[in-house]
Amino acid sequence: MSFYDDPIIDDNAKRSQESVHFVKGIFSEKNGFAYREENPDLGVDLDVELIVGGQGASSKKFPVQIKSAVAFRKIRSEEKSYISFNFKTSRLGYLAKRPPAYGIIALYDETEQQCYFDYVDEVVRRLDDHPSREGWREQDSVNILVPLQSLDKNVLPLLHEKFLKRHQNSDMLIKEHGQKFNITFLGPNADRSEVTLNQKDPEQVAAFLETYGNFLYNEAEYAILVHLLGLVNRSRLINSSMLVFLATITYTRTGNLIDANYYLRKARKMPELMQGESKALIEYSASRVEFMKGNIDHDYFLNEFRTNADQTENYYNKLHLKINMLFFELIKGMENGKLADDIEKQVTSLGQEIEAADVAEDEKQILRCHHADSQFHFAVRAEAALYREVSFKEAMGCPMPVAEIQRRGLDLHQLIEGA
Structure with missing residues (x-):
């Protein structure tokens, strides 16, 4: 090129700019995030900070590595669709050195103008679990699999919650065990040996359940849930959709039919609960209560199970329903021989x-x-x-x-x- 020629912006630069702009638009402050570009780029394109409480910068961050292509190669593996993409092993290793969040890999399809993503730890786990990928960490590059899950506004609440919880759990570990390794904890409640719950304060108990109730339920801590729900004022409980939902599924699971029925009626009057995954779990709870009361037989109950399983999009919940369906199939078979x-x-x-x-x-x-x-x-x-x-x-x-x-x-x- 001569003195008189204009500099050429190559195609790779254009593609990189388009994909980065797209991802920046997703991780906006309006959506609960604040991003910064990494300069120099040593394996991370964006460093994204979680905004907590609507406006508070939290210092809790996760990295984003962005790749783009005119079209990605899509494959089927174990009955699921994935994008197969060749990725530098060193860059994957660099992302894996960014605990506790580790971050995400985003793949931008220029033709579709759509972005797909997966969590770094899931990409690594998938490689480690694949029998033909043994030794992949010693390779210069490796084909990673990214599921066809869109990086859009619909997935942001779940992503925000997941990374926030990872940081909170990491803080908890450092707080409890940091002194053993000469690591000082300077976060919230740093001067206290442990986080306490004042069980004599019904409002504090209610707030605790709204934050951690689902975790306790998923860990099958039913005795703790029943105890804590009993400490919350009834008026406070029935005015919180989260607490009504928690009471419904907890009392159903523990066989408390009177309270389960009561909260089922309340839940069905709350529009925010009668959609998506919460609706499927509430309808499952209703069928279980009717079965325990003897109002429906095994066949009807199992048919309701199947209906709820078909309507459930969350794979974890769907597997739970499958386990329950099989269990009741076994119980039915044992009863009739x-x-x-x-x-x-x-x-x-x-x-x-x-x-x-x-x-x-x-x-x-x-x-x-x-x-x-x-x-x-x-x-x-x-x-x-x-x-x-x-x-x-x-x-x-x-x-x-x-x-x-x-x-x-x-x-x-x-x-x-x-x-």
């Missing part, structure tokens, strides 16, 4: 689906524990059936071969061990 021919396959298949589920590890552990009930019930039933079959054949003078008994006994043992 007839289990489905493929029940063992159903139990095993659901266990495999849980192991392959794209959910957080703590959520997966809860699913494993709940599914263990179904495995145990089936194993007990199958063991009794095997004993009856062996005894009957011996009485008829045609005993079952020892090898066959050993094989089936080993299968049962493995099933029970899995439970």
Whole structure:
């Protein structure tokens, strides 16, 4: 180029600018975020800070790495659709060194003018879990898989909540254990040895449940939930959609039919609860209450289960419903003495689906524990059936071969061990 020629802006620069502008528009202050461009860019395009309380800069940040292309290669893996994208292993490692949030990888499709994303820790976990990717950390680059989940305004509340909780949990760990490693904690309540809940203050208990109630429910801490709900003033409780929802699912789960019915009626009058995932869980609770009262039979209850499962978009909740459906199928089979021919396959298949589920590890552990009930019930039933079959054949003078008994006994043992 000569002195008289204008500098050329290459296509890569144009694409990079378009994708960065798109992501900046998503992580705006209006949406609860404040972004800063990394300069120099050493593996991160944007450093995004969470805005807490509508206006407070929190110092809680997460990185965003943005890549763009005219069109991405899309593949199917384990019955899900993903974008397959070649990524520098060093850059992935750099993002993995940014705890506690780790951040996200955003892929901008220029043709569709749409952005897809995934959490860095999920990308790494997916690589680690894939049997053919062993040794990927030593490679110069690796094909990562990013699910077709759009980075748009609809997903921002969940993303904000997820990263805020990661920072809060990290603060809690440093506060509780930092002194052992000579790390000083200077965050909120730094002068206190632990965060306390004044159970004599109903308003403080209500606020605590609104913040942490779902976590306690997901951890199956039903006794704590029942106790704390009982400390909240009734008028305060029924005027909070979050507390009404929590009371509904908690009292249903613990078999308190009178209170469950009461809060079910309240929940169904709250429009904000009768949509999406909350509606599915409320309708499931209603069916469970009617079943426990004896107003509907197994078949009707299971049909309601299936309807709610079909309407549930959250994969974690959908797996919970599948576990419950299978459990009640087993209970029904035990009562009438007839289990489905493929029940063992159903139990095993659901266990495999849980192991392959794209959910957080703590959520997966809860699913494993709940599914263990179904495995145990089936194993007990199958063991009794095997004993009856062996005894009957011996009485008829045609005993079952020892090898066959050993094989089936080993299968049962493995099933029970899995439970």
